[in-house]
Amino acid sequence: MFRAIVDDDGRVMKMSAQDTDCTVPIPDSMLGTNFDGWRFRDGSWVEVPLPPISNFSLDDLLSPYEGSDNSVIHAMLSLARLEPGENIIDLGSGDGRVLVAAVNDFNAGTPARPCIGWELQNQIYQLAETTLNEKLTEDVKNRVRIVCGNALDAIDDVKNADVVTLFLMPYGIDKLVPMLNSAMPVHDNKRRLVSYMYPVFAWEPAEETMTLENGTRLFMYRR
């Protein structure tokens, strides 16, 4: 079951998975339609039975989708001290903007050790494919990859990462902790994880934190 938000004429503009604030793009075939003559209340959220348009179970959702601002992304990657040629794994990569900044602005990733995003929702994954195609030049595209899948299954990529980035809800971070502990055991402090907004509560306090102008915080851990 999804909710649809509609314009004044009852046409569906976007949808949200039930019980979350997670909006999902609408398939082109549904954009601007009012289903089978359904009319919705002006601008209100209305519950509508819809054919399945998503590939994921809400139980697997570690966070709804919200893209980070560019300034936040730069702060995250700077706090991580991301060096040219290092790779990042963005767990819950949204439209791919963190990967784009890592490659274009920090010269991160190599063809052998690309920057990798894991995104659960296939509509958002496809948005990311488009973003990468538009924002990356041909010569750097082989330094980035996105997987449409559950970040809980990203253990092999995380094991091989210099930097891991997160922008997830606290319950989502908690769910990832067992995998992160296996893939990033405390070792020589060379690998880093930066979490935007919420800390990894199960870990020792962050090595470094940063408070941004809007009051939100970044948490950086060395492993």
Ligand SMILES: C[S@@+](CC[C@H](N)C(=O)[O-])C[C@H]1O[C@@H](n2cnc3c(N)ncnc32)[C@H](O)[C@@H]1O
């Ligand atoms: C708050 S957004 C952050 C997007 C991006 N990292 C950024 O900072 O712009 C969180 C993303 O995580 C994705 N996500 C949620 N649960 C996930 C899971 N189990 N595996 C992979 N991605 C997930 C959501 O679909 C959403 O795109």
